[in-house]
Structures are given as C-alpha cells and as structure tokens.
Amino acid sequence: xxxxxxxxxxxxxxxxxxxxxxxxxxxxxxxxxxxxxxxxxxxxxxxxxxxxxxxxxxxxxxxxxxxxxxxxxxxxxxxxxxxxxxxxxxxxxxxxxxxxxxxxxxxxxxxxxxxxxxxxxxxxxxxxxxxxxxxxxxxxxxxxxxxxxxxxxxxxxxxxxxxxxxxxxxxxxxxxxxxxxxxxxxxxxxxxxxxxxxxxxxxxxxxxxxxxxxxxxxxxxxxxxxxxxxxxxxxxxxxxxxxxxxxxxxxxxxxxxxxxxxxxxxxxxxxxxxxxxxxxxxxxxxxxxxxxxxxxxxxxxxxxxxxxx
Amino acid sequence: xxxxxxxxxxxxxxxxxxxxxxxxxxxxxxxxxxxxxxxxxxxxxxxxxxxxxxxxxxxxxxxxxxxxxxxxxxxxxxxxxxxxxxxxxxxxxxxxxxxxxxxxxxxxxxxxxxxxxxxxxxxxxxxxxxxxxxxxxxxxxxxxxxxxxxxxxxxxxxxxxxxxxxxxxxxxxxxxxxxxxxxxxxxxxxxxxxxxxxxxxxxxxxxxxxxxxxxxxxxxxxxxxxxxxxxxxxxxxxxxxxxxxxxxxxxxxxxxxxxxxxxxxxxxxxxxxxx
Numbered sequence: 052x053x054x055x056x057x058x059x060x061x062x063x064x065x066x067x068x069x070x071x072x073x074x075x076x077x078x079x080x081x082x083x084x085x086x087x088x089x090x091x092x093x094x095x096x097x098x099x100x101x102x103x104x105x106x107x108x109x110x111x112x113x114x115x116x117x118x119x120x121x122x123x124x125x126x127x128x129x130x131x132x133x134x135x136x137x138x139x140x141x142x143x144x145x146x147x148x149x150x151x152x153x154x155x156x157x158x159x160x161x162x163x164x165x166x167x168x169x170x171x172x173x174x175x176x177x178x179x180x181x182x183x184x185x186x187x188x189x190x191x192x193x194x195x196x197x198x199x200x201x202x203x204x205x206x207x208x209x210x211x212x213x214x215x216x217x218x219x220x221x222x223x224x225x226x227x228x229x230x231x232x233x234x235x236x237x238x239x240x241x242x243x244x245x246x247x248x249x250x251x252x253x254x255x256x257x258x259x260x261x262x263x264x265x266x267x268x269x270x271x272x273x274x275x276x277x278x279x280x281x282x283x284x285x286x287x288x289x290x291x292x293x294x295x296x297x298x299x300x301x302x303x304x305x306x307x308x309x310x311x312x313x314x315x316x317x318x319x320x321x322x323x324x325x326x327x328x329x330x331x332x333x334x335x336x337x338x339x340x341x342x343x344x345x346x347x348x349x350x351x352x353x354x355x356x357x358x359x360x
Numbered sequence: 361x362x363x364x365x366x367x368x369x370x371x372x373x374x375x376x377x378x379x380x381x382x383x384x385x386x387x388x389x390x391x392x393x394x395x396x397x398x399x400x401x402x403x404x405x406x407x408x409x410x411x412x413x414x415x416x417x418x419x420x421x422x423x424x425x426x427x428x429x430x431x432x433x434x435x436x437x438x439x440x441x442x443x444x445x446x447x448x449x450x451x452x453x454x455x456x457x458x459x460x461x462x463x464x465x466x467x468x469x470x471x472x473x474x475x476x477x478x479x480x481x482x483x484x485x486x487x488x489x490x491x492x493x494x495x496x497x498x499x500x501x502x503x504x505x506x507x508x509x510x511x512x513x514x515x516x517x518x519x520x521x522x523x524x525x526x527x528x529x530x531x532x533x534x535x536x537x538x539x540x541x542x543x544x545x546x547x548x549x550x551x552x553x554x555x556x557x558x559x560x561x562x563x564x565x566x567x568x569x570x571x572x573x574x575x576x577x578x579x580x581x582x583x584x585x586x587x588x589x590x591x592x593x594x595x596x597x598x599x600x601x602x603x604x605x606x607x608x609x610x611x612x613x614x615x616x617x618x619x620x621x622x623x624x625x626x627x628x629x630x631x632x633x634x635x
Binding site: 072073074075077078079080081083084085087088089091092093094095096098099100102145148149152153163165166168169170172173174175176177178179180181182184185189190191192194223226280281283284286287290291303306307310311316319320322323326327330334 | 371372374375376378379382383385386388389390391392393396403404405406445446447449450452453454456457458459460462465468469471472474475476477478479480482483484485486487489502503505506509510513563567569570573574584587588591592599602603606609610613614616617621
C-alpha cells in the first residue's frame, strides 16, 4: 500500500502542476483544429516554399531570379501596388468622414448598414460582371455623362478593360468593408469623451482632431491593412474588368498563370511567396508605425477607449 | 424635420451626397445585370429591346446549373459542419484556459484569415495535385476549410468567454459527469453562437471564389466559379445568359444574407463584433 502511494504521488503532482499552468485535458480540444490548419495551411505553405527553391533550371534561387529578371513579371509588383495603395487610401479616407457623421443613432441606420453589406457579400465576380455593363461604353454611367453633356455622344469614357474598372471594383467591394470596420471602431469610443471636450468649449473640428481621431487612428491603421490586403490580392476582377495581359497584370495573375496554366509549380510557388512577403512587409510597416514610441511614450494611444478609465 | 434638414451643415450634405452617389452606382451595377438578364437584346440605349424570361431556362441548361447548384450546396454545408466541429472545441479551450503557447495558437488561427487566399491557395493546389486530390470534391472542401475554421474560432471565442464558467462548476459540484456538462449546460448555451458562426461561414463559403477556383475540377465547380468561367470564356455565349446566371447567384446570396441578418449584426459579417 505504501509502495502504491509512493509511485502515484509524483504522477499526481505533475498533473497538478501542469493544471496550475492551464494544461489539462481540456486542451486536447484544440488539437483537431490545430491539426487541420497545420495540415491544410502550414504544410502546403512550407511545401510551396521548399518547391520554390527547386526550379527546373537556375539553381536554388532560379525561380526568384527568373521573376525579378523578367520585366513583365517584375512589373506586376508596381501594378499591384498602384491598385492596392490608392484603393486602400480611398476606402479608408471616405470611411472616416462618413462614419463620423453617422456615429449617432438615426432612423434607418440598420437599413443603411444592411445595404452597405450587400456589395461585400455579392463578391468580386458579380461586381465585375455588373461593372462591365454599368461602366461600359454603352452602359448607364456613360449614358448619364452624355445626357449631362460631359462627354460627346460618340466618345464614351473608357473605363472597363482598363485600370479604372479594377479600381472601381476594389472600391465597390472594399469601401463597405472599410466603412463597417471604421464604424465599429468609432462606436467603441465612448461618446462621453467628446461631450466632455464640448463642455470645455471645443468646436467640432477640435473635438475630431484632438479627441476622436487620435483614439480612432489605431483602428484606422488596422482597417488600412485589411483593405490593402483585399486590393493586393485582387484576382477575378483584374481578369474580368481589367486588362489582364497589360495594365492590370497583377502579381496574383502572374502566380496563377505560372502555376496552373504553364504548370511551372516552382515558379508559381515562388511568385506566391514573393506576394506573401510583400504583403507582410507592408502590414509590418503599418503595424510598426502603430507601435512607434517617441521618447519612451507611445505616439498612438492603444488602450481602452471605453471612457470608463 | 424639413426645417432641420435644410439647416444641415455643408459637410453633412457632402457626406450624404457621397453615400447616395455610392449607393446609386452600386444599384446601377446590380440593376444593369438584373435588367439585362430579362432582356432579349441590349446593344445600346437605357433599356433592352423587349423582355423575356427564356434566358433563365437557357442558362440553366447551358451551364448545367442543376448539377452546379447541388455541388455548391454540398460543399457549403459540409464546410459549415466540419468547420464547426473543428472550431467550436478549439474556441472553447482557447476561451477557458490560459496556457503557455496560447499566443502561438492564436497566431496560427489568424494567419489564414490575414494571408490572401491566392497566396496560400497556389501552394495548396500544388500539394493537392501531388496527392491526386486536385479537382475533386474532397479537395474543394479541404481548401475551403482553411479560412473557415479560424473564422469559427474567432467568432466563437468571445462568445464563449461571456458565458459564466461558474455554471459549469456548479453543474460539476452537483455531480454531473463531463458528458452531461457538455450536453446539457454548454451545448444549449453555445447554440445561438454556433448558429451565427455557421451562417457566417455559409455566406462566406458560398461566395468564396479564389480557393474553389484554384482547386476545383469540371465536376466540382461551385456556382461562383462557373459564373466566372462563363463570363471569361464569353463570346460564343450571349451576355444575357451569363447575366441570368449572375442573377441566380445573387438571388441565392441574398436569400442567405436575409437569413444571416436575422441572427447576426451587419458589422459581424466583416469583423467580429467589438461590443
């Protein structure tokens, strides 16, 4: 009996000690999810990274040097950024004044939010199909411009199969997304903070500039990152309403064509890795700005915005 | 009301004008597709020359939409079921326990949401080719699980956090075994959250283009992918038929959306609710 107690004591103690640090059988519940993501996300990614270093020719870095030495494929970087950065700036820039105006409660607010959700859920393919017709040479947009006398009858503004169509599609699907995020960040800022500033005699611009905006800025940087990612990975609309062999030959099209049309898997994986690296670089930069410190103090306030503290 | 409206500041007018301008353009984009789908021909002018509903039956036959719809709903429902089965237990453990490496697990679950589908879809499709799953139904479901499981985790974790753990402790004190704590205490409390997460995954999977496009074969295409294929290989097909298919897609999406909005807040469709 004593022997049993002795052998059992350290086992119990170890289990107890682990449980104190939060490790017990409940943690097993995480395993299925973690295994699924590891098998379907991490493993393919590492596999692709490994494959990108095994091109048919050119040595270990052959696929990467092939990408950067060809001006057509290298140009996709510039083309992608020139779509993603303006669209993200426009989307965030428009969301701030609009959601600032709509931070209060008013009649029909839920309806408006619902209407704004529609373009997100429609998805890029349908939006692109609509843009082709609406912004096309004989579409309603050009007809309206002609009626208003802004363009001549025979000279419609050419917006589709061009840079502009893709930019419009990024705004139509990206602006509602940015707006809803900004709106939820804004409603997280307690109205009492602004009221306090108003009591102290601040006008609306001062209240916005010195109270609301600094509190909103971290949220805006996150919103910028997310809309940037949307624009950076633009794919179906760049093919449908853009000029996929020219002005809107973005990096995702290049990677897709290499991997699944030319069946050059190492090159396609290398392109996907370059794409991920560039995206993480931009997100890292923006998040770095967010964490910037000046003389030991954070420049951006990232603490509670609930107004209770 | 009228007098108040007229006294609005110019800034307010400008903001509303922007919103209205955006909405008018969105309505134009959707409206021209819907109108064209009922048109006979529409080469120029404000409206088609004559209306018909035969585009729909033509599109249904030409694109084999019966089969496509079946595949779409099978894929979507399977993805919802599997991602809930994998995601809910994980989010329960993440909400209730603080353990070393928790931040790492959270990072693992945030990456598939953050990295664009095209960037990980290409290596994933390559891997699926190697294991001979590319183009198969299984491959499409597996690919769609990648963003769905983390999405369930991130919607459910805050939901579980706000359920008082003392309810479970009280049940245990009263002598309930784990099985009845799970079945009779936790599951009923989790049901509304699982419903919301499931519907959100449903809407997102139904509209997910990139991953399905990269992994689907001819017999495992979902509606949005065959819409894309029809639209990009146009020329031999009439645009009216493609638009009819687009309207079928929009209609199904709107039905799902109306169902979704009965259970969730609009802002939850893009991010998890912050309040």
